[in-house]
Amino acid sequence: MKITISQQGDLALDAFETAVNKAQMAGERQLDIVLKNGTYRFYKPLQISSEMGLEGITITGENRGKTVICGSMRIKADWQLEKQGYWSAILDQQLDLDALYVNGRLYHMARYPKYDEAAGYMQGTAPDCLSEDRVSGWKNPEGGYFHVMHDQLWGDFHYRITGKDDSGKISMEGGTQNNRRTGLHEAYRYIENITEELTEENEWFYNRETG
Numbered sequence: 001m002k003i004t005i006s007q008q009g010d011l012a013l014d015a016f017e018t019a020v021n022k023a024q025m026a027g028e029r030q031l032d033i034v035l036k037n038g039t040y041r042f043y044k045p046l047q048i049s050s051e052m053g054l055e056g057i058t059i060t061g062e063n064r065g066k067t068v069i070c071g072s073m074r075i076k077a078d079w080q081l082e083k084q085g086y087w088s089a090i091l092d093q094q095l096d097l098d099a100l101y102v103n104g105r106l107y108h109m110a111r112y113p114k115y116d117e118a119a120g121y122m123q124g125t126a127p128d129c130l131s132e133d134r135v136s137g138w139k140n141p142e143g144g145y146f147h148v149m150h151d152q153l154w155g156d157f158h159y160r161i162t163g164k165d166d167s168g169k170i171s172m173e174g175g176t177q178n179n180r181r182t183g184l185h186e187a188y189r190y191i192e193n194i195t196e197e198l199t200e201e202n203e204w205f206y207n208r209e210t211g
Contacts, residue, residue: 001028005035010073012040020048020057029055037066043073072101085201097206110203111192121149122156125188136168137196143208144194146172151183161191 001023007015016033023031031054048057061067077089100107108115112134116124128134130146138144144161159172191197198205
């Protein structure tokens with residue numbers, strides 16, 4: 001069965017799911033999806049299992065370079081100017097937001113050290129990113145992230161900051177991305193999504209508690 005899809009944007013996933021369901025209901029074993037030029041955003045994974053009876057699915061864009069499938073969605077938000085240079089918005093739903101594009105341009109999450117494409121490892125690292133002096137300036141780091149290379153540069157680790165106690169000690173969870181757990185690199189590390197590190201133009205911070 002061959003189906004052409006032109007429904008783009010946030011409704012693209014619905015069109016894909018409809019195409020899969022049509023092939024399944026018709027008892028087809030092969031589904032060929034052709035995409036019109038444009039951007040197709042998936043706000044969640046498209047799930048296809050062997051139980052559907054399909055033996056093969058092909059997805060073809062009409063023109064290479066003009067057809068894009070990406071895992072994303074438009075954010076509907078009412079932006080308000082909080083103070084000079086700082087804008088905020090409350091989202092209408094809670095998201096696992098880890099990348100933000102504005103008018104097609106990627107904006108970087110607030111981080112220390114600042115993002116530098118030419119900086120080498122992780123586009124910028126600093127050995128003092130979890131130092132006592134820096135952490136003391138964070139009122140509530142919960143929801144921030146700590147990224148660090150393996151001490152022998154065998155991959156990397158990523159942690160979510162869960163809080164800070166009265167003594168200023170940071171608590172974290174995660175770090176399961178690398179099974180060679182001989183240690184964390186003392187220099188190649190950085191933190192992001194900390195309110196107090198929101199100091200660069202076009203950076204952003206996301207509070208999952210308030211949206």
